[in-house]
Amino acid sequence: MSQDGTQGLTLIAFIGSVFSPYYAWDTARDPFDHCALNVVLYGRPGRFCMTERGRSALSRDAAGIRIGPSAMEWDGTDLLIRIDEVTAPIPTRVRGTVRLRPPGFTPGPFTLDAHGAHRWWPMAPSSPVEVRLEEPGVHWSGTAYFDTNHGDEALEDAFTSWTWCRADLSDGAAILYDVRRRDGSGQNLSLRFDRTGARREIKPPLAARLPPTRLWRIPRSTRSDDGTARVVRTFEDTPFYSRSLLTATLAGEVVQPVHESLSLDRFRNPLVRLMLPFRMPRRAR
Structure with a gap:
């Protein structure tokens, strides 16, 4: 997010694009044959x-x-992403x-x-x-995850x-990650890190209700210190996924978290997968 809160950007480099209908339909299940750089601009102008x-x-x-004309490069200090999409x-x-x-960096x-089949490292x-960005002409600075x-x-x-x-947060960041597994179990992670990546204590926040998205009625929920939160802006309202900007209180601070809600039951629907190629075309290179 930009410092003034008006602009946002999401970048995801996929090897084995987990939301790809082409990957789901590929009997070979070759992850290296299903790669993408997802680029989403929030603000004016918006792009996907x-x-x-x-x-x-x-x-x-x-x-x-490197994935096609775009690339990510680490020089030991900076991560430079060159976008051409x-x-x-x-x-x-x-x-x-x-x-x-x-x-x-955080420990692991x-x-x-x-x-142990799914690992996540913040x-x-x-x-x-x-x-x-040269096209569109967008220049800003802020903080990233x-x-x-x-x-x-x-x-x-x-x-x-x-x-x-x-x-x-004033000294780093807070992350909440609540997963619901297909076997009926779940896991709620409440994490806090300072700017160096060192872990800090955080009191597990209380459940906070949020309204579903307007178009596709994706369920949304979060947690906060006082059990309340509010949607400031909905960035993405899709048949199986939403991304939003909230206002809430975490670790004793009033914050504006970036929030996502994913319904994999919705994603499994064959009709939803048939809709995806309109936004996710495939090219050989």
């Missing part, structure tokens, strides 16, 4: 890019990854750079399921970021839903 590419478009080494279904270009400078990954929960996920099976096989949120 998620072009899936085959294994010939992927290259990677210890310091970086096109929106769908109406084509417009998104091109420029994002530079993230993590002040430190968390297991989200009961068998590597740098609060980092300075500089966004410089950086994580990684690894899984050995499809998300919808392990989980029915989850909610997640991350909020900047």
Whole structure:
């Protein structure tokens, strides 16, 4: 998010695109043949890019990854993302750079399921970021969150839903991650990190109700110190996923968390998967 709260950006590099209908329909289940850089701009102008590419478009080494014309590179201090993507279904270009400078890293990954098949690592929960896009002409600075996920099976096989949120604090960030597993169990993570990535104590917040999204009625919920929270803005309202900006109190501070709610029961619906290619085209390179 930008410092003034008017602009937002999400970037996700996928190897084995977990929300890809092409991957779900591929009997070979080759993750390297289903790669994408998802780029979403929130604000004015808004943009959404998620072009899936085959294994010939992927290259990677210890310091970086390239997917088609876009790339991420780590130089030991900064993570530089070079973006060159096109929106769908109406084509417009998104091109420029994002530079993230993590002040430190958290100790390691968390297991989200009961068998260790799904791992999540919030590597740098609060980092300075500089966004410089030539197309559209968007320049801003703010704070960013950086994580990684690894899984050995499809998300919808392990989980029915989850909610997640991350909020900047005066000395770092707070993250809440509540997963509901397909076997009926669940896990609620309440995490707090300072800016160096060191873990800090946080009192588990109370459940807080949120209204469902207006268009697709995606259920939303979160937690806060006093059991209350409010939706400030809905960024994404899709058939199976929502992303929102909230206002709440966490770790004793009034914050504006970025929140997501995912329904994997909705995602499993064949009709939903048939809708996805309109926003997620596939190219060989």
